[in-house]
Amino acid sequence: MIADFSHGLRGNPCALRRTDGVLIRLPVRRWHAPARGADRWLLDRCTGPTLDLGCGPGRLVTALAERGLPALGVDISADAVERTLFRGGTALRRDALGRLPAEGRWSHVLLADxxxxxxxxxxxxxxxxxxxxxxxxxxxxxxxxxxxLWRGAGRLEASGVVGP
Structure with missing residues (x-):
């Protein structure tokens, strides 16, 4: 449901309201923008095949491919994988905890965002x-x-709409 709710929210303020009432602003603009700034720290350390778990719309996977590095994004969201592919990256719709290609052979695993x-x-x-x-x-x-750390249910809020 998160992928459906967040579809098309690029550029709009988006937040997660936890069940305890705390509101966490989500950097949707950053996720959809090209890699830059703090992303460079991660990218500069990738020197070989890289697996981006939870790749989202693929800004890091695409930036690595532009550098000539093999990179694969993995995301459970079909929308995220579609956006990564549209940007020119490579991605699979999979659970990060399930079977993945080339297990035991990746140089780097990214856990960003x-x-x-x-x-x-x-x-x-x-x-x-x-x-x-x-x-x-x-x-x-x-x-x-x-x-x-926080674990629990929450609702996405964006553009005056509150998710389930």
Missing amino acids: GNIGIGGDPAQLLRRAKVLLRPKGTVLLELDPIGG
Whole structure:
């Protein structure tokens, strides 16, 4: 449902309202823009085949491909995969915790944009990333100083519309 709700919201303010009432602004504009700024830190450390878990609309996958690096985005959202492909990136609609191509052979696994939360268990996701990597591969993790871990239900809010 999130993919359907967020479709077409590029450029519009979007937030997640947690069940405890806390409102977390979501950087939708950043996710849909070309890679830049802080993204460069992650991209500059990718020197070989890279797997972007939770690739969203594919800004990092596309930037890596433009640098001539093999990169694959993985997202559970059909809309995200479609947007990545439209941008010229390569992506598969899959669960990051399920079977993925080239397991054990990736140089890097990217977890950007809060994707450490995929599956609701960061430790499990990091163990999964380790299985995906070749020996001496790296997990490149972007953490946001929003205020720690949270797990629960929430509603997306954008342009005066509140999701289910």
